Amino acid sequence: MYSDNDWLDPLHLYDLLTEEEKSIQNITSDYCKSELLPRVVKDNENNFFDKQIYKDFGALGFLGTTIKEFGGSNASNVAYGLIAKEFESIDSSYRSAISVQSSLVIYPIYTYGSEDQKKEYLPKLITGDSIGCFGLTESNAGSDPSSMKTHFKEVSDGYIINGSKNCITNAPIADVFIIWALDNQKKVHGFIVDKKLKGL
The missing domain is CATH 2.40.110.10 (Butyryl-CoA Dehydrogenase, subunit A, domain 2)
Incomplete structure (x- = not known):
C-alpha cells in the first residue's frame, strides 16, 4: 500500500500490521471513498443525517469491532483504530458516530453490564439496528x-x-x-x- 519513501507512512508502521489488519484497513478505505464520501457530501448539502447508515456500518463490521461475542468482529484494537482513521479521513462527525457507538456504548455495556443487559442491547447495537x-x-x-x-x-x-x-x-x-x-x-x-x- 505504501512505498519505502511514502510521506504518508514515514515510520513504516504499515509494515507492523497483521494481514487481517491490513485487509480491514483496505476494506474500510474502499468503503469510505466509494460509499461514505458521496453520502456525506449529499447529506451535508441537505443538512441531513441518515440513521439507516448505521446498518451499513454494522453489516461491514465497523461497530463493536473488538467484541468477540454478540456478533462482534473480534478484531484487534489496532484494527478498530484503523477503521476510525479511515472514517476520520472522510468526515470527523461520522468517525465520532462509530466511536461513540463502539467505545462509549457497546464497550461499557459489554464490560460492566449484566448478562441480561448484554443479550438485550449488544446484538442490535453491533448490527446498527439500534443507535446509542x-x-x-x-x-x-x-x-x-x-x-x-x-x-x-x-x-x-x-x-x-x-x-x-x-x-x-x-x-x-x-x-x-x-x-x-x-x-x-x-x-x-x-x-x-x-x-x-x-x-x-
Whole structure:
C-alpha cells in the first residue's frame, strides 16, 4: 500500500500490521471513498443525517469491532483504530458516530453490564439496528463527572434520574442512552436508559 519513501507512512508502521489488519484497513478505505464520501457530501448539502447508515456500518463490521461475542468482529484494537482513521479521513462527525457507538456504548455495556443487559442491547447495537449515545456532558460541568448536577435516587421499582445533558453525539437519533449520574455521596453511576422509558 505504501512505498519505502511514502510521506504518508514515514515510520513504516504499515509494515507492523497483521494481514487481517491490513485487509480491514483496505476494506474500510474502499468503503469510505466509494460509499461514505458521496453520502456525506449529499447529506451535508441537505443538512441531513441518515440513521439507516448505521446498518451499513454494522453489516461491514465497523461497530463493536473488538467484541468477540454478540456478533462482534473480534478484531484487534489496532484494527478498530484503523477503521476510525479511515472514517476520520472522510468526515470527523461520522468517525465520532462509530466511536461513540463502539467505545462509549457497546464497550461499557459489554464490560460492566449484566448478562441480561448484554443479550438485550449488544446484538442490535453491533448490527446498527439500534443507535446509542453517551450522556455525560452538561452545561455547567462540561465533561467533568464530579461536577455534574444530574443525580438519581433508588425507588421500589428501579431508579429516578433527574438532570439534563447537552452536546451529546447521536442523542437526537439514539435508541439507547448511557447516562451518568451522581448518588447523594457524589459517587458516579452509569445507567442504561431505553428511549421508550417515560420522562426521557
